[in-house]
Each structure stands twice: as C-alpha cells, then as structure tokens.
Amino acid sequence: MPTVAEQNLTLLTDFYELTMGNGxxxxxxxxxxxxxxxxxxxxxxxxxxxxxxxxxxxIEYVKNLHFSEADIEFLRGKGIFDEKFLKYLRxxxxxxxxxxxxxGTPVFPYEPIITxxxxxxxxxxxxxxxxxxxxxxxxxxxxxxxxxxxxxGRPVMEFGSRRAQGVSGAVIGARAAYIGGCxxxxxxxxxxxxxxxxAGTMAHSWVQMFDTEYEAFKFYAETYPxxxxxxxxxxxxxxxxxxxxIKVFKEYLATxxxxxNFGIRLDSGDLAYLTKKARVMLDEAGLTxxxxxxxxxxxxYLIRDLLQQGAKIDSFGVGERLITSKSSPVFGxxxxxxxxxxxxxxxxxKIKISENTxxxxxxxxKKVYRFYDKKTGKAIxxxxxxxxxxxxxxxxxxxxxxxxxxxxxxLTDFRIRELQVPIFKKGKLVYKQPGLKELxxxxxxxxxxxxxxxxxxxxxxxxxxxxxxxxxxxxxDMLAASGKKGI
Numbered sequence: 001m002p003t004v005a006e007q008n009l010t011l012l013t014d015f016y017e018l019t020m021g022n023g024x025x026x027x028x029x030x031x032x033x034x035x036x037x038x039x040x041x042x043x044x045x046x047x048x049x050x051x052x053x054x055x056x057x058x059i060e061y062v063k064n065l066h067f068s069e070a071d072i073e074f075l076r077g078k079g080i081f082d083e084k085f086l087k088y089l090r091x092x093x094x095x096x097x098x099x100x101x102x103x104g105t106p107v108f109p110y111e112p113i114i115t116x117x118x119x120x121x122x123x124x125x126x127x128x129x130x131x132x133x134x135x136x137x138x139x140x141x142x143x144x145x146x147x148x149x150x151x152x153g154r155p156v157m158e159f160g161s162r163r164a165q166g167v168s169g170a171v172i173g174a175r176a177a178y179i180g181g182c183x184x185x186x187x188x189x190x191x192x193x194x195x196x197x198x199a200g201t202m203a204h205s206w207v208q209m210f211d212t213e214y215e216a217f218k219f220y221a222e223t224y225p226x227x228x229x230x231x232x233x234x235x236x237x238x239x240x241x242x243x244x245x246i247k248v249f250k251e252y253l254a255t256x257x258x259x260x261n262f263g264i265r266l267d268s269g270d271l272a273y274l275t276k277k278a279r280v281m282l283d284e285a286g287l288t289x290x291x292x293x294x295x296x297x298x299x300x301y302l303i304r305d306l307l308q309q310g311a312k313i314d315s316f317g318v319g320e321r322l323i324t325s326k327s328s329p330v331f332g333x334x335x336x337x338x339x340x341x342x343x344x345x346x347x348x349x350k351i352k353i354s355e356n357t358x359x360x361x362x363x364x365x366k367k368v369y370r371f372y373d374k375k376t377g378k379a380i381x382x383x384x385x386x387x388x389x390x391x392x393x394x395x396x397x398x399x400x401x402x403x404x405x406x407x408x409x410x411l412t413d414f415r416i417r418e419l420q421v422p423i424f425k426k427g428k429l430v431y432k433q434p435g436l437k438e439l440x441x442x443x444x445x446x447x448x449x450x451x452x453x454x455x456x457x458x459x460x461x462x463x464x465x466x467x468x469x470x471x472x473x474x475x476x477d478m479l480a481a482s483g484k485k486g487i
Contacts, residue, residue, distance in 0.1 A: 001167050003193055005060040010092075011071055013128040018075065021121040025085040030121035033096075033341035035365050038114040038134055040107075041358055044142050044328035048460030049106040049450065051443060052113050053141035053176045054133030055423070056103065056433060061129050062094050062424060094122055095427040099367075099420040102434070104141075104179050104443030106450060107419075108465045111368045111384055113138075113333070115420060120340075127335040136169070137176040139331040140323065143300075144180030145447060147318055149455065150300035152307060155315040157199055158185040159295055160323025173323045179439050186317075195436050201227060201265070207234040213241065217248040225252070226260030229293055232278075233268050242278050246285045263291030263314065271296065272309040279312035297321060300457060336361045351478045362471060363478055368419040371397075371411055372449070379449050380414070381464035386471055391416055402467040409464075 024030040043050050067075075067089040075081050075089070096118025107113055113134060116123045148156050158177040164170035174185035175194045184199035185191065191198035202220060210216035213235060221228040230248070232241025245264050252259070264282075266274055271294050282290045294306075295317035303316060320326060338361060339349050349363035365387040373380050381399055383391070391397055393415055401407040423431040434442065453461035467475070 001171055001189060001193070003060065004057045005064060008064060008066065008068055008071070009061055009129060010065055010067055010125075011074070012132070013125055017125050017127060019080070020124050022081050022085045024121045024124070025088055026082060030088070030119060032120045033117065034120045034123045034337060035339035035341075035347070036116045036123050036127070036335055037112040037338050037361075037366070038116075038130060038333055038335050039110050039112055040138075040331060040333040041109050042332060043109065044139060044325060044331060045146065045457070046328075046460075047142070047146065048454040048456065048463060049108055049142075050138055050331070051141040051145050051180055051447075052101050052105045052107045052134070052138055053103050053179055054135075054137035055100050055114075057133045057137070057172065058098075058100075058114070058130055059423065059429065059431070059433065061133075062098065062126070063429060065092070065094050065126075067092050088121075092122075093427065094118065094126075094424065096122055097425050098423040100423050101368075101419045102421065102439075102442065104439045104446060105419060106379075106446050107138075108382060108463050110362065111382055111465055112366055112420065115366070117365070131333055131335050135331040135333045137172060138333065139325045139329065140173045140176040141180035141443075142331075143322055143325040143328070144177040144182050145443070146300040146457065147298075147303060147316075147322055148181030149447070150303040150307075150457075151316055154313065155183040156181065157315065157317045158182045158187070158319075158322055159200075159317040160319040160321075161185075161187040163320035164323045170323065175436070177322060178436065179443055181440065181444060182318075182322075186319075199227075201229045202231050204231060204234045204267075207231060214244045214247060217244050218251070221248050221252055221259075221262070225257065225262075228252075228259050228262040229265050229291070230263075231267060232264045233266050233274075237266065237269060237274055238277055238281075242281050246281065246287060249287055249290065250285060261291065262289070263293060265293040265295065265317070267294070267296045271313070272306050272311040275306075275312040276310060291315065293317060295319065299327065304457070338363055339365050349474060349478065351475065351482075353479065353482055360475075360479070362467065363475055364471065366471065370417045370419055371399075371414045372417070374413045374415055377449060378451050379463075380411070381409075381466060382419070383466045383468055384471060385468040386474070389468055389470060399464065399466040400469075400472075401464070402472055405472075 072086050098116050100114040158174050161170040170187055171190050174187045174190040178196040184197040186200050188198045190196045207216040217230045230245045232245050275292050291314040293315050294313050298318045299321040337350050339347050341347050347365050351363040352361040366384055367387050369383045369391055371381045396410050396412050398410045454463050
C-alpha cells in the first residue's frame with residue numbers, strides 16, 4: 001500500500017466540491033480568500049476529550065495536490081465542466097495557509113482543530129480528504145487512549161488488522177493507535193511504512209499443526225527465545241496449556257540459557273479466573289518472570305473490570321473494538337466556512353445558523369488558547385478567541401460560559417499556550433513534523449496534564465471551552481441580525 005505521499009489523491013473528494021469549484025471559477029469567486037474551520041461537536045463514547053490525529057497525512061496530501069492529465073480527461077468526460085476551468089486545474093496547487101493543533105493534542109468540542117485560509121476553489125476541494133483523515137484517525141487515537149488509560153500502565157498492543165474497515169483502516173488506524181498510546185501493532189505493513197513496532201507470536205493453528213501441544217511450544221520457544229509467548233488455550237488452559245508451557249520454559253532454562261521475554265497468552269475463557277490461576281501455577285514453578293498476556297474482544301470497560309477483579313495481567317492485545325472504535329465509530333468532525341476576505345483585506349465573518357443550536361457555528365478567523373494552572377501544571381480551560389486577540393499572562397483574565405454567561409471565573413496565576421501552529425504559509429510547508437515516538441510521548445504528556453475528573457469514562461467533568469467576549473459578542477450580534485435571539 002503506497003503512503004499518501006506516494007499517491008495522487010486529488011480526486012478523493014466529494015463531487016460537489018468540483019461542481020462548486022467550477023461555479024466559483026465561472027463567477028470569479030475561485031480566488032476569494034476563504035477561511036474554514038475543522039471541529040467536532042461531541043466526544044466519542046461520551047468521554048471528556050478526544051485526541052487530534054491525522055495531520056501527517058493531510059500534510060502529504062497538500063504537498064502532492066495536483067490534477068493529472070488522466071484526472072482532467074475523466075472530468076471532461078462528465079460533460080459539465082467548463083474548458084477554462086479544466087485548463088485552470090492543470091496548474092492547480094495549494095497556495096494558502098493552514099493552522100492546526102499538533103497530532104496527539106487533547107481537543108474539545110467546537111474548538112478549531114484545523115483552520116484553512118485559501119482561495120475558495122482550493123479550500124473547498126480539500127474538505128473531503130481533511131475530514132476523512134481527522135475523523136478516522138482522531139476516532140482511533142481517542143479510543144486507543146481510553147484503552148491505554150484503562151490498562152493502568154500495562155502495555156497495550158493493537159491487534160485489529162483483520163477486523164478493520166479496509167486496508168487503510170488497518171494500516172493508518174494502527175499508526176493512530178500508537179499515537180494514542182499503544183506500544184505495538186500486529187500490522188507488519190504499518191511497521192514498514194510508519195515505524196510502529198510490529199509484534200506477535202503464534203495462532204492456535206500453530207499449536208494444532210504439531211502432533212502435541214508440548215512439541216509446538218518447545219519448537220517455538222527454541223526458535224524465538226527473545227519473545228517466547230505461548231498461546232495456552234487451544235485445548236485445555238489449566239490442564240494442558242499452562243503445564244506444557246511451564247515444562248518447556250523450565251527445560252529451556254535448565255540448559256543455562258535465558259529468555260529475552262517469555263510468558264503465556266490467553267485468548268478465551270474467564271480471563272480474570274484463568275490469569276489468577278495461571279499466575280499461581282507459574283510462580284509455584286519458579287517462573288515469576290513469566291508474563292501473562294490476554295486478548296479476546298477487549299475494550300476499556302472489560303480491561304477495567306478485569307483489573308478490578310484482581311486479574312493477573314501484564315499486557316493486553318486489543319483488536320476489533322479498538323481498530324473500529326466499535327462502541328463509537330463516527331467522530332463527526334465538520335468543515336465549515338467561517339469568514340471570507342474582501343479585496344482590501346477586510347475579513348468578513350460568516351455564520352451557519354440552524355434550528356438545531358448545536359449546529360450554529362462560531363464565526364470569524366480564530367485561535368484557541370489553553371490555560372494552565374502554574375501551581376499544578378494542569379489544564380484548566382480553553383478559550384476560543386478572534387485571531388487578533390492577545391491574552392497576557394501578567395494580567396488577570398476572566399472567562400465565562402458562553403451558554404450561561406453569568407458563570408464566570410477570573411484566572412490569575414496561569415500560563416497560556418496557543419494550540420494551533422502554522423503548518424503551511426502561502427502554500428509552503430513551514431512545520432517540522434515530529435517523529436512518531438515523539439508524537440506518542442507528547443500525547444501522553446498532554447493527557448497527563450488534564451484533571452482526572454476530565455478523564456473519567458462515565459460522566460466526565462465538562463472541561464471549560466469558552467468564547468472570548470469579542471467572539472461571543474460577534475456571534476450574538478450576527479444571530480440577532482438574522483432574527484435568532486440568544487445563542
């Protein structure tokens with residue numbers, strides 16, 4: 001599977017982006033500077049936050065954005081596109097600006113994850129691919145982070161390729177899971193393309209291929225002594241699998257050799273009961289260093305329950321419920337026009353109004369500040385501001401709930417950070433992309449900077465995402481002018 005950088009994915013766009021582009025070209029709007037925000041409205045699994053992911057593929061897509069002659073001939077064959085527009089597409093490339101939060105950043109509903117400033121035809125065309133990347137990868141990274149947190153410091157491996165929705169779902173999903181906190185993947189191609197460590201040992205078929213379970217274990221342990229993890233539930237876990245594993249381990253160690261890593265894996269049965277029994281059997285055999293790995297349709301809730309029941313588990317392999325985010329598979333990110341620019345440089349805010357108040361957008365060219373308590377280091381609130389607003393750490397700053405404006409809080413001892421960073425300026429990449437391990441470590445630090453109450457799986461504390469007074473007033477005035485009273 002080629003990476004995004006190796007493919008021309010320009011036509012991976014909704015067809016109406018092209019019909020609008022043709023229309024923009026014909027009426028002269030195609031050069032109009034436009035501002036679009038990418039944000040989401042609700043956290044998957046009713047959680048407290050999501051993990052932003054997908055920026056790397058967006059960068060590669062933008063760098064390679066062009067129409068081939070074959071693309072143009074295909075569009076000509078549709079019979080609806082003006083020839084002058086098709087000629088324009090021959091030299092098409094991205095010339096605008098993109099701002100985004102780094103991958104691995106905890107993000108909250110309604111705050112801009114990505115902002116695109118570009119001529120209308122360019123900004124419109126990119127909508128589908130940008131949303132595809134953000135919606136899929138943020139969903140998987142968020143689910144992985146929940147599962148990793150449930151594991152309480154025990155390693156989690158992503159095992160979901162065979163249940164993923166297609167090739168890219170498996171490959172790119174495994175990368176997102178790694179950023180979210182998984183230590184490895186079963187997907188070898190993800191290791192080759194992105195450097196996520198591939199891991200795995202044996203299936204039940206390996207054990208069945210031999211005349212005896214003991215022979216299967218013995219050959220495997222001797223062949224792979226640095227990772228001799230034996231699958232013990234093919235026949236009878238307690239009466240056959242674990243005793244045979246113990247026998248093989250002790251025989252190997254008796255020769256004076258040592259394992260790099262060794263243990264057993266359980267993929268079925270009552271995992272709490274079996275792991276407790278297994279731990280006793282291994283310890284009584286003197287194999288206190290042997291690890292216990294479990295898999296089998298796990299998620300954050302099952303992992304949490306197993307550990308609460310005293311299960312003796314050293315690491316987890318999590319498949320379908322992670323790689324598909326089975327319990328909450330749709331992230332729901334949207335791409336909305338928030339402003340256009342006049343020829344004189346004046347930015348004109350735009351707002352989408354709906355009877356469904358959740359779908360009313362925040363107008364204007366914006367940025368997001370995150371406030372941290374200096375004493376604890378914890379994130380305490382985000383504020384969405386107009387792009388030209390500045391907040392000083394030296395002065396008290398009052399924030400308020402945009403839906404209940406009487407709920408106010410004045411912050412005094414804080415530091416601030418602007419979440420979005422420049423990615424492209426005038427079509428040129430200006431962002432130095434971190435390595436994958438660096439992104440994973442960054443994500444872990446940022447999540448650690450959230451209060452535990454925000455990280456609860458059930459009924460998490462609602463993190464404050466406020467609007468600046470200037471933005472709130474703009475939105476209120478635009479709604480009032482449209483006949484909608486209140487926000």
